[in-house]
Amino acid sequence: MFLRLAYKSLLNRKPSVLLTIFAMTVSIVVMLGVEHTREQAKKSFDNSVSGVDLIVGARTGSLNLLLYSVFRLGNPTDNFSWRSYQNIASDNAVSWAFPIALGDSHRGYRVLGTNNDYFTHFSYGNRQSLTFNKGQAFERIFEVVLGAKVAASLNYQIGDEITLSHGVGSTSFTHHDHAAFKIVGILSPTGTPIDQTVHISVEGLEAIHLSPAKLNAIKGKLADVSLSNTEIFQQYGVSPSAITAMMLGLKSKVRVFSLQRKINTNKREPLMAILPGVALSELWQTMSVVESTLAVISVLVVISALLGLSAMLLSSMRERTQELRLMRIIGASPLFIYWLIELEALLITFVSAISAILIISGGLWLLKPWLLNEYGLTIDANLLSISNIEVIGIVFVCALIAAIPSAALAYKQSR
Amino acid sequence: MSVVLEDVKFAYSKSSNSNILDINHWSVDEKEKCFVYGVSGAGKTTLLNIIGGLIKPNTGSVTVLNERIDQMSNSARDKFRAHNMGYIFQQFNLIHYLSAIENIELAHHFGRANIGRSKLSNNNTSRHNKSSTADMCELLERLGIQEKDWQKPASQLSVGQQQRVGIARAFINKPKLIIADEPTSALDQTSVNSFMTQLTELCDETGASLIFVSHDNQLQSYFNNVQSLTDINRASKGKV
Numbered sequence: 230m231f232l233r234l235a236y237k238s239l240l241n242r243k244p245s246v247l248l249t250i251f252a253m254t255v256s257i258v259v260m261l262g263v264e265h266t267r268e269q270a271k272k273s274f275d276n277s278v279s280g281v282d283l284i285v286g287a288r289t290g291s292l293n294l295l296l297y298s299v300f301r302l303g304n305p306t307d308n309f310s311w312r313s314y315q316n317i318a319s320d321n322a323v324s325w326a327f328p329i330a331l332g333d334s335h336r337g338y339r340v341l342g343t344n345n346d347y348f349t350h351f352s353y354g355n356r357q358s359l360t361f362n363k364g365q366a367f368e369r370i371f372e373v374v375l376g377a378k379v380a381a382s383l384n385y386q387i388g389d390e391i392t393l394s395h396g397v398g399s400t401s402f403t404h405h406d407h408a409a410f411k412i413v414g415i416l417s418p419t420g421t422p423i424d425q426t427v428h429i430s431v432e433g434l435e436a437i438h439l440s441p442a443k444l445n446a447i448k449g450k451l452a453d454v455s456l457s458n459t460e461i462f463q464q465y466g467v468s469p470s471a472i473t474a475m476m477l478g479l480k481s482k483v484r485v486f487s488l489q490r491k492i493n494t495n496k497r498e499p500l501m502a503i504l505p506g507v508a509l510s511e512l513w514q515t516m517s518v519v520e521s522t523l524a525v526i527s528v529l530v531v532i533s534a535l536l537g538l539s540a541m542l543l544s545s546m547r548e549r550t551q552e553l554r555l556m557r558i559i560g561a562s563p564l565f566i567y568w569l570i571e572l573e574a575l576l577i578t579f580v581s582a583i584s585a586i587l588i589i590s591g592g593l594w595l596l597k598p599w600l601l602n603e604y605g606l607t608i609d610a611n612l613l614s615i616s617n618i619e620v621i622g623i624v625f626v627c628a629l630i631a632a633i634p635s636a637a638l639a640y641k642q643s644r
Numbered sequence: 645m646s647v648v649l650e651d652v653k654f655a656y657s658k659s660s661n662s663n664i665l666d667i668n669h670w671s672v673d674e675k676e677k678c679f680v681y682g683v684s685g686a687g688k689t690t691l692l693n694i695i696g697g698l699i700k701p702n703t704g705s706v707t708v709l710n711e712r713i714d715q716m717s718n719s720a721r722d723k724f725r726a727h728n729m730g731y732i733f734q735q736f737n738l739i740h741y742l743s744a745i746e747n748i749e750l751a752h753h754f755g756r757a758n759i760g761r762s763k764l765s766n767n768n769t770s771r772h773n774k775s776s777t778a779d780m781c782e783l784l785e786r787l788g789i790q791e792k793d794w795q796k797p798a799s800q801l802s803v804g805q806q807q808r809v810g811i812a813r814a815f816i817n818k819p820k821l822i823i824a825d826e827p828t829s830a831l832d833q834t835s836v837n838s839f840m841t842q843l844t845e846l847c848d849e850t851g852a853s854l855i856f857v858s859h860d861n862q863l864q865s866y867f868n869n870v871q872s873l874t875d876i877n878r879a880s881k882g883k884v
Contacts, residue, residue: 556739
């Protein structure tokens with residue numbers, strides 16, 4: 230009865246109530262949208278790398294190194310020598326290491342030159358290893374493993390052959406047409422930049438940049454299955470010249486700082502090593518100004534919508550004098566009338582919150598493919614995280630407060 | 645006795661000595677239908693508000709159905725009124741966005757909530773509930789409201805229909821006292837006759853007392869006790 234009364238009373242003032250609901254919906258969309266995107270972006274970034282103890286690159290800013298090595302964002306400052314890679318990889322503290330060589334692309338997707346350790350040791354999310362949806366890791370020089378997204382959007386199958394382009398634009402003018410790569414594996418989706426990466430061996434990446442004569446000679450050797458990639462390269466006196474970065478895991482975590490210092494103070498080549506977790510928290514620190522600005526703006530938007538709600542309720546009190554007096558006479562207590570007004574405010578907030586959640590979920594569901602393509606962000610369309618529920622709860626409490634002036638007025642008049 | 649007023653004085657501002665009401669002794673018997681005649685501004689509505697406990701007299705005692713309503717707490721008075729009194733006004737008897745049925749249900753809800761808490765067990769309340777839905781339909785049919793109009797918002801009913809739904813609303817909790825404040829002044833003559841007949845018949849059947857105030861002398865014939873407010877109210881005598 231109570232609820233129906235509040236509902237019918239709101240229905241009776243449809244235009245102003247609908248406008249208020251609209252304003253409240255927009256404000257909750259802004260607030261939840263900001264909160265949710267922030268949370269999800271953070272999660273998406275945090276999930277992109279795990280289980281890697283150090284990332285090594287040419288000397289640059291640690292954020293920069295993190296962004297280009299893990300997220301393929303921006304361009305590498307410089308490469309470093311293969312010899313340094315080998316030195317570090319053979320350090321007795323290092324358990325495993327893989328190189329990361331960037332610079333080429335296939336139809337706009339970044340090509341990453343690495344070795345087989347990449348597939349066994351790189352992990353994302355909560356220490357999840359990479360798994361193959363189809364096929365397996367590359368063995369030979371001209372074999373390629375695709376990220377899930379690359380295979381899906383270009384509709385590639387195992388056994389297809391692709392060629393790579395020099396540079397990273399989707400419209401490169403230099404194509405490595407003379408060397409085709411055979412697709413041997415497709416990774417399962419990870420929701421990280423790996424999905425949009427084309428993986429080949431560092432040797433393969435080096436080979437396509439060789440002179441045609443050497444390239445053809447190497448191609449001829451490939452039929453000999455007994456030789457490994459490195460052995461073929463050794464026979465021709467070539468080795469990968471330079472790589473962009475390397476990731477490594479240690480035998481014991483306690484040696485991470487000593488190795489980091491050793492790499493940072495290396496006299497032969499200017500290198501730097503970063504801890505991914507530390508670099509990520511630096512990233513969030515630089516973002517925190519933006520975050521808090523957005524948070525303040527969204528709070529202000531919600532406050533203005535709540536003030537609108539308060540004003541709407543208050544201005545309706547005059548026309549409701551008769552109605553409230555009648556309720557008093559048939560036995561409604563002043564408290565009943567107080568809570569009737571409060572309930573109306575809560576109903577408006579409830580409808581607004583539901584519409585806001587539907588709008589954001591729907592929007593995210595539609596935008597999801599685009600966000601993943603353009604920014605490599607995976608955003609969960611499920612809004613019901615604990616912090617989001619808290620945000621909605623706070624909005625409800627504020628709505629209760631916003632209705633106090635009108636409810637108190639009604640209470641006072643009916644005493 | 646349904647209502648007994650003893651030495652009741654009331655003024656809207658306490659500082660001034662000009663009382664609106666000054667009643668030495670006035671009472672209404674059980675099952676009596678009392679017509680109080682008075683011109684506008686004579687204090688008719690004030691009198692009804694004092695009997696209904698909506699305002700407190702400055703001095704004196706107000707006894708309704710053998711209870712001192714002027715000594716009750718606010719919430720006790722709300723409950724007492726919801727359960728024991730039925731109100732009918734000149735207009736705005738109904739909450740305009742609720743249907744006829746819902747208006748009556750709301751009044752019933754307040755009346756029932758009050759008994760439910762004090763006397764009846766859940767079992768009895770649900771039985772009470774069922775019978776009251778039947779009561780509602782019976783009342784509405786009896787008062788000539790067609791079933792197709794029951795679910796319409798009250799604002800879409802004619803004034804005559806609204807006043808008759810008002811009667812049903814007033815009677816739904818089987819009150820012992822009906823208070824009517826010029827309920828016929830917005831009606832035409834034909835409607836007035838059927839309204840008065842239905843109201844007085846229902847009072848007779850349910851055994852409720854009726855206190856009816858109006859400036860319209862012609863309604864006297866429906867009542868067995870007719871009084872002029874000027875005779876009761878010493879304050880008005882003083883002015884004249």
